[in-house]
């Protein structure tokens with residue numbers, strides 16, 4: 001039997017992963033950073049468990065899902081031992097109860113109202129939920145996240161909530177733009193991250209800077225991202 005390896009989706013995922021790893025490593029070296037300081041997240045929305053498991057079996061240690069329902073339906077079929085699980089999509093307050101306790105981090109918090117709900121639910125479950133605050137760095141009307149200047153007062157308020165710990169920032173920057181423009185946006189995000197870190201707000205740590213997706217993760221590494229959220233470059237185009 002002839003082996004049609006290009007049609008083997010799991011092999012394709014492993015090859016894509018190897019190429020992504022090379023790119024991350026070279027961008028890390030180019031910017032004097034350590035590969036170990038950058039986490040690769042596999043973004044698994046719309047992807048079937050077989051291909052997600054190919055990535056996990058090949059060494060990916062972090063996954064991100066956008067939708068609560070989709071994650072809950074898939075998770076029991078995934079090889080999740082030792083894997084960090086994140087919610088990265090917009091979270092409605094009425095879904096908070098279902099997701100707290102099921103993931104290790106919620107990356108898409110952008111209002112005190114949502115943070116309060118998560119905090120309440122976490123306390124009810126006897127845990128403290130790590131979260132990232134989502135920033136709309138490109139100030140796009142269509143995107144969730146807070147404007148940069150609104151961030152410090154919001155984090156001061158979030159620091160008072162006993163059931164959450166803010167661990168850093170997340171952003172989905174504008175999709176269009178040249179490499180230089182993308183780097184400028186990531187750099188603005190990095191400076192915001194450092195400014196907040198320097199404020200030393202109680203209960204707020206700036207450990208994670210989650211930015212960079214399939215089309216721009218090299219630029220994100222060059223500008224200081226600590227977590228890359230990569231979907232289509234790893235799994236191929238999504239079919240909705």
Ligand SMILES: *Cc1c(COP(=O)(O)O)cnc(C)c1O
Pocket residue numbers: 043045066088089172213214215229230231232233
């Ligand atoms: C889908 C998604 C990604 C990954 O996008 P790709 O361009 O496929 O890498 C990253 N972050 C968020 C919030 C997403 O919704």
